[in-house]
Every structure is written in C-alpha cells, then in structure tokens.
Amino acid sequence: MADFDVSLRGYDRATVDALVRAVEAAGSDRARIEAAVKRIGPPVVVLRGYDRMQVDAWLARRQGVxxxxxxxxxxxxxxxxxxxxxxxxxxxxxxxxxxxxxxxxxxxxxxxxxxxxxxxxxxxxxxxxxxxxxxxxxxxxxxx
Incomplete structure (x- = not known):
C-alpha cells in the first residue's frame, strides 16, 4: 500500500485509499487502472488529507506516464x-x-x-x- 504524507488541504484519505486499492488490484493493466480511476473519480481536497503532489506523482507512475x-x-x-x-x-x-x-x-x-x-x-x-x-x-x- 502506498504511503503518503498528511498535509493541510490535501486529498481525502478515504477516497485515495480506495483508489490505491483499486489501482494496485489492477496490476499493470492500464485499461483496468483507467477504469478504476474513472469509477472512483478524482479525490476532493479536504482540510487534512494526503499530500496532493505525492498522490498525483504516484498515480502518474502507475498510469505509465x-x-x-x-x-x-x-x-x-x-x-x-x-x-x-x-x-x-x-x-x-x-x-x-x-x-x-x-x-x-x-x-x-x-x-x-x-x-x-x-x-x-x-x-x-x-x-x-x-x-x-x-x-x-x-x-x-x-x-x-
């Protein structure tokens, strides 16, 4: 499971955790990763959440960008x-x-x-x- 720092004005942790589980379950299949990202949707920004740059960088690597x-x-x-x-x-x-x-x-x-x-x-x-x-x-x- 990915480990992200918690920061002010970060992504909602529950949504990111669900996204991480779905993306990791998809393995390296890009079509399944894209489907998981679309199904869960973009995480919302909350007062205390996961660091946005870390989450975006992790997701970009998993999507093969x-x-x-x-x-x-x-x-x-x-x-x-x-x-x-x-x-x-x-x-x-x-x-x-x-x-x-x-x-x-x-x-x-x-x-x-x-x-x-x-x-x-x-x-x-x-x-x-x-x-x-x-x-x-x-x-x-x-x-x-």
Missing part, C-alpha cells in the same frame, strides 16, 4: 530532489493529458510551489525555466 522533464543537474545548493520530482511528475502528467482540471491543478501547483533548497539538489535556474515553460503551455492549452 513518462516524464518528459529535462535532464536536471544536481548542484551544491539546489531545489530538494524529492519535492521537485513530485512537482514535475504532477506537471508532466498534466502536460501529457487533455484533462482541463488536471491541467488547472498543475498550473496552480506551479504557482503555489515553494521548493525547499538543500545541500545537494537540482539546479534552481534549470527547474525555474522548465516550470515557466510548463506554466505557459498549461495556461495556453498547448501540449509539450
């Missing part, structure tokens, strides 16, 4: 890798699909993101420029 993120350099002081990967997974999943709600949520995640800086992390300039391009594409409705 291939991240098209640039090769990011790891530098001495850069954005923390874990949080950046979760944000990029959310953004890339939205760019890959045509769901306007997922695209809007990814655009909002970009604007609300406060990526922490750590001793070894992704080059901040590279991440910032990628996110600016992604935000433009998400806002204009383009893909890629």
């Amino acid at each position: 291939v991240a098209d993120a640039p090769r990011l350099l790891i530098v001495l002081r850069g954005y923390r890798i874990t949080e950046t990967d979760a944000l990029l997974a959310t953004v890339n999943a939205a760019l890959e699909g045509d769901d306007p709600f997922r695209r809007a949520a990814a655009l909002r995640a970009i604007h609300e993101a406060r990526l922490p800086v750590s001793f070894r992390g992704y080059d901040r300039g590279m991440v910032d420029s990628y996110l600016e391009r992604a935000a433009r594409d998400l806002g204009s409705g383009q893909v890629g």
